[in-house]
Amino acid sequence: MSGQGHDHHDHHHHDNHLDPMDARVRALETILTRKGLVDPAAIDAIVETYETKVGPRNGAAVVAKAWADPAYADWLKRDATAAIAELGFTGRQGEHMQAVFNTPDTHNLVVCTLCSCYPWSVLGLPPVWYKSPPYRSRAVIDPHGVLAEFGLVLDPQTKVRVWDSTAELRYLVIPIRPAGSEGWNEERLAGLVTRDSMIGTGLATAPEAA
């Protein structure tokens, strides 16, 4: 046992000791550790990465830069992998990036109907709903209905383009820059960019609500 993050042997109050998955995963980690196949400290490091380092703030920085810098937005359209790597965001589940830009006519929505493909390098780990059957089944057939469940009611005339992530391309939605944010610097702009706005289940926050 090593590391303070290796906390599954501790007795935190929120542990559910009736959960059979808790016992199952503990047993698996014990076996793999004893056999020298898995280093518990490596697990800690992976968890810490996605709890503290890699998350939607990365994607928000990309969006804010695209809003503030037309040359960057153009690069992002042509070669999102390189443009995003320029900001230091690379790696697992972000190896092949595509940026898709919302317009007044067209709203983009990203889903993975077959599993849970998601751009980890810019958004971190996907939320539970993104991986769950209700979203995966309906995003491609009833996107307006799905968006309404997020409180997002689009003009019925707005075209919805759904990107089903069936291969290794990972999609980042670039939401429309909200009115009233003129002259803001990238840091302030990034504060308007929600995770859901980069999946397409939301819009960027209006400045008056930020």
Added chain:
Amino acid sequence: MNGPHDLGGQMGFGPVAPETDEPFFHADWEKRALGITLCAGAMGHWNIDESRHARESLHPAVYYGSSYYEIWTRAVETLLKRHGFVTDAELAAGAALEAGTPPRRVLKAADVPAMLARGGPCDRPVAAAPRFSAGQRVRTRNMHPTGHTRLPRYVRGKTGTVEAVHGGFVLPDTNAHGHGENPERLYTVVFTGPELWGDAADPTLTVSVDAWESYLEPA
């Protein structure tokens, strides 16, 4: 395979339930399941396609009754057994009982940042010219392989338009089964709502998938 994972257009699962301020993990075991899955994969004995296929090969009742980290856990157990690292007896006992396959690599904590930053690029050079071009009408094959594929059922046998021609990518259909990477060109193909869902479809809707060349034929 026509498995439980292939969810596009299925009905009856109810509304989406977004959570306010969703935590990164809902239980500590989910953290360990994520880490075990990545560490076990880093041993280098299987690839992401075999891993996905292990998940979609769960019995449908199990798949639909499981959270996503439970699906991952069950699948990584399958992979560890298949490749000789653990046995059913060990999983039942919760203890290491015998020596198994020696690992090619073991991921150390110090190497985690580099491993995650590197990822696992799946693009590969393809010498042949693309068979299809942007703007071309194509039809997806009506195919129902029993093994792994990334062509969802709801787009099979449908006519769409090539929107983008990409480079070569590892073909999951063979790579998942140890039959080689066989890289093929990838295409973004866009379909109208009515093509996929009939006359009652949302008229504002278009849907794209990323399809390997062998998934497509000229329309």
